[in-house]
Amino acid sequence: MNAALRIIEAGPGLSLQDYGRPGFLANGLSRGGAMDPLALAEGAALMLMPAGDALAIEMAGVGGRFRAEGAALLIALSGAPMVAELDGVRLPWPGSFLLPKGAELKIGGALAGSYGYLSVAGLQAPRVLGARSAHLAGGIGARLATGAVLPCTPAPNPGGLKLMPEDRFGGGTIRILPSAQTDQFSAGMLARFEATEFTKDARASRMGARMAHDGEGFSQAEHLAILSEIIVPGDIQVIGDGAPFVLLPECQSMGGYPRIATVISADLARVAQASPGAPIRFRFVPLAEALAARRTAALHRKSLPDGVVSRVRNPADIPDLLSYQLVGGVISAIHEPED
Amino acid sequence: MPPQPFPTLHRMGEASLLLEFSDHLSMPVNAAVLAFRAAVEAASWLGVAETATSLKSVFLRFDPDLIDHTTVEDHVQALLASRDWLAEGLPHHRRLWRIPAVFGGDHGPQLDEAAAMAGLSADAAVAAIAQTRLRVLTIGFAPGLPYLGRLPEAFDIPRKTELNPAVPKGGLGLAIRQMVMFPVETQTGWRWIAQAAFDGFRQHGATPFALNAGDEILYRPVSAMEFDDVIAGLETGQDAMAEVLP
Numbered sequence: 001m002n003a004a005l006r007i008i009e010a011g012p013g014l015s016l017q018d019y020g021r022p023g024f025l026a027n028g029l030s031r032g033g034a035m036d037p038l039a040l041a042e043g044a045a046l047m048l049m050p051a052g053d054a055l056a057i058e059m060a061g062v063g064g065r066f067r068a069e070g071a072a073l074l075i076a077l078s079g080a081p082m083v084a085e086l087d088g089v090r091l092p093w094p095g096s097f098l099l100p101k102g103a104e105l106k107i108g109g110a111l112a113g114s115y116g117y118l119s120v121a122g123l124q125a126p127r128v129l130g131a132r133s134a135h136l137a138g139g140i141g142a143r144l145a146t147g148a149v150l151p152c153t154p155a156p157n158p159g160g161l162k163l164m165p166e167d168r169f170g171g172g173t174i175r176i177l178p179s180a181q182t183d184q185f186s187a188g189m190l191a192r193f194e195a196t197e198f199t200k201d202a203r204a205s206r207m208g209a210r211m212a213h214d215g216e217g218f219s220q221a222e223h224l225a226i227l228s229e230i231i232v233p234g235d236i237q238v239i240g241d242g243a244p245f246v247l248l249p250e251c252q253s254m255g256g257y258p259r260i261a262t263v264i265s266a267d268l269a270r271v272a273q274a275s276p277g278a279p280i281r282f283r284f285v286p287l288a289e290a291l292a293a294r295r296t297a298a299l300h301r302k303s304l305p306d307g308v309v310s311r312v313r314n315p316a317d318i319p320d321l322l323s324y325q326l327v328g329g330v331i332s333a334i335h336e337p338e339d
Numbered sequence: 340m341p342p343q344p345f346p347t348l349h350r351m352g353e354a355s356l357l358l359e360f361s362d363h364l365s366m367p368v369n370a371a372v373l374a375f376r377a378a379v380e381a382a383s384w385l386g387v388a389e390t391a392t393s394l395k396s397v398f399l400r401f402d403p404d405l406i407d408h409t410t411v412e413d414h415v416q417a418l419l420a421s422r423d424w425l426a427e428g429l430p431h432h433r434r435l436w437r438i439p440a441v442f443g444g445d446h447g448p449q450l451d452e453a454a455a456m457a458g459l460s461a462d463a464a465v466a467a468i469a470q471t472r473l474r475v476l477t478i479g480f481a482p483g484l485p486y487l488g489r490l491p492e493a494f495d496i497p498r499k500t501e502l503n504p505a506v507p508k509g510g511l512g513l514a515i516r517q518m519v520m521f522p523v524e525t526q527t528g529w530r531w532i533a534q535a536a537f538d539g540f541r542q543h544g545a546t547p548f549a550l551n552a553g554d555e556i557l558y559r560p561v562s563a564m565e566f567d568d569v570i571a572g573l574e575t576g577q578d579a580m581a582e583v584l585p
Contacts, residue, residue, distance in 0.1 A: 025398065026391035027548040029482040128542050138482045139523050140542055180349035180357040227364060228479070230391055230398040232355060254393060254479035262352035290353045291403055 001070035005120050007148045008067055008104065013060025014144040015134040016125050017117075020249055024129060025230060028253045032135040034058055035115045035206060035248060035272035038166065038301060039079030043119030045304035046076035046096035046161050055132050056119040057144060060206075063107025063116060064146075068099040071154035074121035075099050080113025080169055080273060095311060096159035113169030113273040114204070122153025137207055137250050162311045163304065168270045171200060171278030175285045175293065176261040179235055185220065185260055193218060193260055194283055198244065202276040206250035209271055210243050211280060217242015218260060231255040234263040236282070244282075246271045266293035346424075348415055354403050358415060359396040360424070366489060368395050369476050370429050373553040375418070377430035384414050392552050394477050394486065433553040435472070437580045439536045439561040439569045440511060442468075446534035446563060449503075453513050453530040457493040464532075465560055467491055473518060475554045483522040483540035483548050487556060490516045498528035509535045511558075520556075533558070536569040537579055555584065 007014070018040065020033020034040050040054035056078075063082055074096065077084055081093040085106045091097060093116075099105055110116060125132040125141075134141030144150075182190070201210035219242040231237070233249045237257035246263060247255070248271070261282065263271055274280060349357045358375065361368040376390050376397045386406030391398045401411050442465045443450040454464035473487035490513070498514040505524050506512065512519045512529025519529055522539030535558065541547050550556075561569070 022400075023389050024482070024548075025389060025400075026478065026552065027482055028479040028484050129547060139540070140482075177350070177352045179351045180359070183349075227362065227394060229359075229396060230357065230393050230479070232351065232400070234352060252480050253391075254477075264353055287350075287353065287408065294353060294403070 003071035003154045004069045005150045006067045008065040010146045011062040011064040017058040017133045018055045021131040036269040039117040041301045042078040043076040056117040059116045062109045066105045073099040074155035076119040079117040080110040082116040083108035095162045098158045120152045124151045163307045171274035171280045174267045175264045179259045179262040181258045198280045200274045208247045228254045228256040235259045264290040266297040356399045364394045371424040374427040433584045434581045435555045440533045440558045441566040442533040447532040449530040450532040456496040473556045488517040502526045506531045
């Protein structure tokens with residue numbers, strides 16, 4: 001039997017995701033791709049694989065049960081930390097692991113954040129319009145269902161690595177820039193928008209996330225007759241009930257609601273990843289700050305391999321050996337307690 | 340708000356611009372949009388990654404590490420000033436599609452209602468639609484979904500307030516002097532008047548998106564029986580007829 005990952009039981013929001021398909025807006029297709037692209041790059045780094053080819057199972061809220069078939073598989077867990085067990089032993093998150101042939105991986109609910117990622121070395125999927133990600137709203141690919149068998153390759157290395165994840169799961173202050181219709185909102189409205197504490201509504205999907213708040217909405221009468229216009233992920237539409245709605249990578253290509261602002265690219269995954277109910281504020285920043293954040297994020301992604309370390313400590317690196325309780329025997333990369 | 344002068348160039352966040360030619364749709368405005376986008380594509384400015392059009396605007400996405408906002412804005416303004424875009428006419432090499440469609444009956448259950456709202460008999464409405472060369476004004480909302488216009492003024496009817504639960508692939512919706520042709524089964528408030536034999540999004544095909552903004556469509560009314568034959572032909576690779584416009 002060829003190496004494959006079998007989905008024994010699929011959670012409700014599993015799909016294959018890569019970096020999406022930019023370039024098809026003129027055809028009515030938004031770029032799609034992972035809600036948290038950094039998690040794809042983290043998964044690749046943990047498996048010592050190139051980040052550019054990353055493809056992973058994105059898990060919204062909860063994972064499922066998976067089994068290695070045909071060979072031992074190399075996997076990585078990244079993004080929103082979830083309760084993961086390998087044959088009943090709890091796994092630290094994020095990290096890479098060897099999944100022995102026949103072993104069962106169980107991934108439960110998210111402890112923080114919204115989207116967890118299960119990367120598998122050599123995971124294969126057909127390309128449509130140049131990418132392998134499912135675009136559910138656009139009818140490309142489908143949710144992964146119970147019984148699916150995903151071809152991959154035998155483990156090229158034993159894993160056992162970890163990295164320090166960037167905290168992006170609790171909401172917080174999201175940096176924004178003006179968009180095409182921002183100047184149609186009054187200065188008072190914009191000031192109130194920045195001063196309002198929102199919470200991420202539980203009604204969020206790959207298309208967008210509604211921001212809930214107490215008090216008046218952000219609609220203005222003159223916006224009712226607006227003609228549909230091109231939208232991009234990050235744009236914040238003010239929907240019919242006056243609530244801001246942040247568009248995420250699988251949004252439609254056009255929208256008829258006015259847009260009060262747009263989230264900078266470096267902060268968009270924080271919106272997607274924020275747990276339901278997490279506090280969110282918006283703050284306008286100068287363009288230069290947005291561009292600097294974009295470059296910093298790109299550098300961080302590139303430097304991920306440098307931050308990957310073994311979960312098994314090298315005794316030479318531990319300053320005071322006596323302060324650690326040294327457990328006898330070999331510490332397995334798989335059957336390891338939480339760090 | 341004071342009325343804005345058009346065309347207006349807006350920044351959309353850190354990597355996009357929107358050049359808005361008007362705040363309302365007209366055929367000349369849409370033609371200017373299509374012509375301007377064609378000129379931007381032809382100019383292929385370094386760092387511009389993607390262009391697209393809506394009914395009334397041209398969108399540009401660029402890589403801010405390769406080209407900065409003010410440089411793209413200078414390029415756009417210079418191109419804008421180089422000619423009268425409202426008089427420019429449509430770009431070349433657009434295509435005219437002749438697409439068979441069944442109007443009314445099970446293939447378009449709201450034809451009678453839409454015709455009545457337009458003050459026409461169903462037959463007269465179908466004849467008027469079949470005589471109109473409809474321009475693909477823009478493509479959006481769903482992959483390969485064209486907005487077609489414009490129909491005669493009589494067809495300026497509103498969308499329904501409740502949604503049609505499931506208009507099939509190829510279904511034609513009518514409202515506000517426009518038609519839409521659904522590439523997949525869709526929920527919609529547009530009145531469902533016909534079904535066309537056309538595959539608007541062939542995701543595994545060599546040409547996934549057959550239509551481009553600016554193309555034109557003439558619908559040819561056919562019987563339900565002929566429609567079934569055309570659909571069978573589509574499945575074996577025979578496509579709707581298209582000719583390249585000068």
